[in-house]
Structures are given as structure tokens and as C-alpha cells.
Amino acid sequence: MANIAIASDHAGFALKAELAAELLKLGHVALDFGPADTSSVDYPDFAQKVTTALNPGHASLGVLVCGTGIGMSISANKVHGIRAALCHTEFEARATRAHNDANVLCLGQRVTGVGVALEILRVFLATPFEGGRHQARVEKVRALEAK
Numbered sequence: 001m002a003n004i005a006i007a008s009d010h011a012g013f014a015l016k017a018e019l020a021a022e023l024l025k026l027g028h029v030a031l032d033f034g035p036a037d038t039s040s041v042d043y044p045d046f047a048q049k050v051t052t053a054l055n056p057g058h059a060s061l062g063v064l065v066c067g068t069g070i071g072m073s074i075s076a077n078k079v080h081g082i083r084a085a086l087c088h089t090e091f092e093a094r095a096t097r098a099h100n101d102a103n104v105l106c107l108g109q110r111v112t113g114v115g116v117a118l119e120i121l122r123v124f125l126a127t128p129f130e131g132g133r134h135q136a137r138v139e140k141v142r143a144l145e146a147k
């Protein structure tokens with residue numbers, strides 16, 4: 001059981017609701033940072049809410065949904081300590097947790113169907129970081145932030 005921060009923009013609102021319900025079903029706490037409806041909003045504002053929740057350690061992982069998942073991933077990856085991964089497949093979800101220690105899952109509601117998205121979420125949450133040879137690579141990613 002973990003605290004998972006989740007948010008979307010208007011174009012990811014419906015999928016966010018499905019993912020938040022799945023988090024609860026899996027026994028996690030879903031910290032829903034909005035939006036509350038499908039009124040038009042700007043995705044970076046909601047990426048900021050989730051990444052802010054992760055950085056002080058309130059939530060261990062984050063989930064962000066927009067139309068494509070691209071705007072959310074670009075935004076989240078601007079923030080110190082965030083490794084956001086846009087996933088379309090279970091394979092990507094497993095690999096990005098195991099190899100990149102990704103801490104934010106990004107999904108595109110206009111790209112990925114609900115069933116696949118829920119499976120991606122389950123795999124992302126269930127896969128631990130492998131460490132080992134990947135540890136030094138993630139450290140190098142972190143070092144890029146300082147430049």
C-alpha cells in the first residue's frame with residue numbers, strides 16, 4: 001500500500017477516474033490532484049501538482065494523464081528528481097521501473113485504451129527498480145539535472 005499522486009488535464013479526465021479507482025482497488029491511497037471536471041485546463045499546472053507531491057515524499061509514485069501523455073511527460077521531466085515515463089505497453093512499464101527507476105507514469109487517453117492503461121498501471125506499480133548496473137545509469141541521469 002502506497003500513496004500515489006494522480007492528476008490529468010481535461011483530455012485525460014475520464015482515464016484518470018478509471019486509474020484512480022484501480023489504485024483504490026489495489027489497496028493504495030490515490031491522492032487526486034484534479035481536475036474535478038472536463039473544463040479546459042493546462043496540463044503543466046497538473047504535472048506540477050503531482051511532481052510537488054512526490055518531491056517532499058508525500059507520495060511515492062505519480063500518475064499523469066493528458067490526451068497524448070506527451071505534454072505531461074515533458075512537463076514532469078523538467079522537475080528535479082522526476083523520471084517520468086510515457087508508456088503504451090506493459091513492456092515499457094516494466095522496463096522503465098526496472099531500468100530507469102521511473103517515478104511518474106504518463107498515459108495518453110486519446111492513444112491508449114482503458115484496459116491496456118489499467119494493465120500498464122498494475123505492472124508499473126508491481127515492478128521494483130533492479131538497481132545493479134542500472135543504478136549508475138540513473139545516477140548519471142540525476143547528474144544531468146545539475147548541468
Ligand code: RB5
Binds near residue numbers: 009
Ligand atoms: C489537450 O488538447 C492536449 O493538447 C493535451 O491533453 C496533451 O495531449 C498535450 O500533450
